[in-house]
Amino acid sequence: MCGITGFFSTKRSVSSDVIHSMTAALYHRGPDASGVWLEKNSDLALGHRRLSILDLSPAGHQPMLSSCGRYVIAFNGEIYNHLDLRVKLEKQQVAPAWRGHADTETLLACFVAWGIEKTLKATVGMFAIALWDKQEKLLTLARDRMGEKPLYYGFQNSTFLFGSELKALKAHPDFVGEIDRDVICLYLRHCYIPAPYSIYKGIHKLLPGTYLQLPLNQDFSPLTMPTPKAYWRLEDAVEKGLAQPFAGSDTEAIAALDTQLKQAIGLQMMADxxxxxxxxxxxxxxxIVALMQAQSSRPVKTFSIGFSEAGYNEAEYAKAVAMHLKTDHTELYVSPADSMQVIPKLGSMYDEPFADSSQIPTFLVAQMAREHVTVSLSGDAGDELFCGYNRYILADRWGKVSKVPFGIRQATGRLISKIGPTAWEDIFQQIGKVVALPANMGQKLDKLAIRLESADRVEDLYYSLISEIKHPEQALINAKEPLTWLVKSGLNMSFSDAKLHMMYLDGMTYLPGDILTKVDRAAMAVSLETRVPFLDHNIIELAWSLPLSMKFRDGQTKWLLRQVLYQYVPKQLIERPKTGFGIPLGEWLRGPLRDWAEGLLDENRLYHEGFFNVPFVRELWQEHLSGKRNRQVLLWNILMFQAWLEGEH
Incomplete structure (x- = not known):
């Protein structure tokens, strides 16, 4: 795990001071070593920060020159099958004399022997790559299939910049950093800024599964920049899986998934x-932990976060699983004071506004884990692949709900909203004394009521579920929401079942834009590498070939994944309502975080900055403080923008 950066400019001479400054901005991503490459005749510079995971010797130093001298690479990530790739190169008699056992060296040898696209298709891994072809004067930027590793790029003035994080680009003297007001609309809707947009005009995120090739011996500008090419598409994996479904029995499917997961996890346990x-x-x-422990002769080190507030604490469940599997378990209970210490760091950590509030416990668990390990595996993406989110249950019920006339649904939604979330919360609190219920049921019912009022199609339902505000322009000044892939293409596709459609849309948008971004920045802020075994593309392709009935059965989500897990962990340790990885944000904003929030939402400040519709924001804040409505998510969006903006000045 590392950080990469670089720039190309015909107007400014390549400066070692500049590339060293850009590289230093990524110190947290790679504190073990750094390196730069200057190609003065081509006005190109590459920078690299290293977190040593494989081949801790100098043989793994980057930027790395290929054995033939043609290519230079700056690489962030891991190629889990790199030893298999070495065997293939050797069988084809095109392998160089190996200098070490770093996967970076393997990648370079594959690029030399097979070219760009064939090499990318052959990899199993996560990565962001900058590859310089000295012979062709060609710069290639590439990103892994699902977007685990970030890569920004774009022009500022006449300079082309790229890097793992925006802070590296900002270290270049040509960086302008003009805030894109329109993009703030997308941010308020999604809680993150969806690719290919960034918060700055002219700077883009490279889409997952694509590579961009820039011929630096030709004139190019923002208007003539080539279009990224796809070497792998989730859409293709989905279409193939649905067209050629898994034909085996339940027992065979359990065995197939167990085998594939073990293989992926085994590869991802490779580390020095x-x-x-x-x-x-x-x-x-x-x-993930069960299959790690099944392949390890020593107790696996595991880490969890807990809260003292009722309805949010999963630490006790994690501890029970850890005890059963006999892992070496560490837990940390988080207080509002702990969170307050994290909040000032979030703007710098994420580089642009980002407002999934679980970013706080994610950072805290990463920080704790880093005291014990350098690499941590994560269970992210299981929901998107095996039908795990609560909204998929809603999608399952949509068939019946949609048969109710739209007018009646609207009236029902209005009635639920009129009763109000506070009253519903009191009702569910009484019910909760008899049966276990997830936290904030009243708030969730109120949110669902709003969706019932506006959704006429399943596409409308999904869009409303992922939208934290229906019309973001209402909250902003002089902003117009840009179109995204979700609106232009995703909502117009055809699936036989609403659950399949939602899973696909989440895999294309929410997973890379929110979940993977959250984990990467939080973990890399403390120099911790995270790995996501569910995102091995072989597992993705297997998952999409499985019949939906193996994922969602008798109203239960993730049916097949549960069956695999029950082979290792008793059912009673797992079965409970889904809670998510959150914090009691609504309560904290009315309590220990109130003064901090009030400072950021001050009327005079908002008027002076000129981004938000001040009466709109102040009404939200007063509604939340009064308990009339829980506006925690939208308020957190605004607060995280304000905190980020404060760091810009």
Whole structure:
């Protein structure tokens, strides 16, 4: 795990001071070593920060020159099958004399022997790559299939910049950093800024599964920049899986998934440094840890976060799973004071506004894990692949709900909203004394009521579920929401079942834009490498070939994944309502975080900055403080923008 950066400019001479400054901005991503490459005749510079995971010797130093001298690479990530790739190169008699056992050296040898696209298709891994072809004067930027590793690029003035994080680009003297007001609309809707947009005009995120090739011996500008090419598409994996479904029995499917997961996890346990895993006690992380422990002769190091507030604490479940699997378990209970210490760091950590509030416990569990290990495996992506989110249950019920006339649904939604979330919360609190219920049921019912009022199609339902505000322009000044892939293409596709459609849309948008971004920045802020076994593309392709009935059965999500897990962990340790990895944000904003929030939402400040519709924001804040409505998510969006903006000045 590392950080990469670089620039190309015909107007400014390549400066070692500049590339060293850009590289230094990524110190947290790679504190073990750094390196730069200057190609003065081509006005190109590459920079690299290294977190040593494989081949801790100088043989793994980057930027790395190929054995033939043609290519230079700056690489962030891991190629889990790189030893298999070496065997293939050797069988084809095109392998160089190996200098070490770093996967970076393997990648370079593959590029030399097979070219760009064939090499990318052959990899199993996560990565962001900058590859310089000295012979062709060609710069290639590439990103892994699902977007685990970030890569920004774009022009500022006449300079082309790229890097793992925006802070590296900002270290270049040509960086302008003009805030894109329109993009703030997308941010308020999604809680993150979807690719290919960034918060700055002219700077883009490279889409997952694509590579961009820039011929630096030709004139090019923002208007003539080539279009990224796809070497792998989730859409293709989905279409193939649905067209050629798994034909075996339940027993055969359980065995196939167990085998594939073990293989992926086994590859991802490869490291020359201490390794562990996050454990929430839920299905996904418990499956990862169980299969890690099944392949390890020593107790796996596991880490979990807990809260003292009722309805949010999963640490006790994680501890029970850890005890059963006999892992080496560490837990940390988080207080509002702990969170307050993290909040000032978030703007710098994420480089642009980002407002999934679980970023706080994610950072804290990563920080704790880093005291013990350098690599941690994560259970992310299990929901998107095996039908785990609560909204998929809603999609399952949509068939019946949609048959109710739209007018009646609207009236029902209005009635639920009129009763109000506070009253519903009191009702569910009484019910909760008899049966276990997830936290904030009243708030969730109120949110659902709003969706019932506006959704006429399943596409409308999904869009409303992922939208934290229906019309973001209402909250902003002089902003117009840009179109995204979701609106232009995703909502217009055809699936036989609404659950399949939602899973696909989440895999294309929410997973890379929110989940993977959250984990990467939080973990890399403390120099911790995270790995996501569910995102091995072989598992993705297997998952999409499985019939939906193996994922969602008798109203139960993740049916097949549960069956795999039950082979290792008793059912009673796992089965409980899904809670998610959150914090009691609504309560904290009315309590220990109130003064901090009030400072950021001050009327005079908002008027002076000129981004937000001040009466709109102040009404939201007063509604939340009064308890009339829980506006925690939208308020957190605004607060995280404000905190980020404060760091810009």
């Amino acid at each position: 440094v201490p390794l562990g895993a996050f454990l929430s006690g839920g299905i996904d992380s418990s499956t």
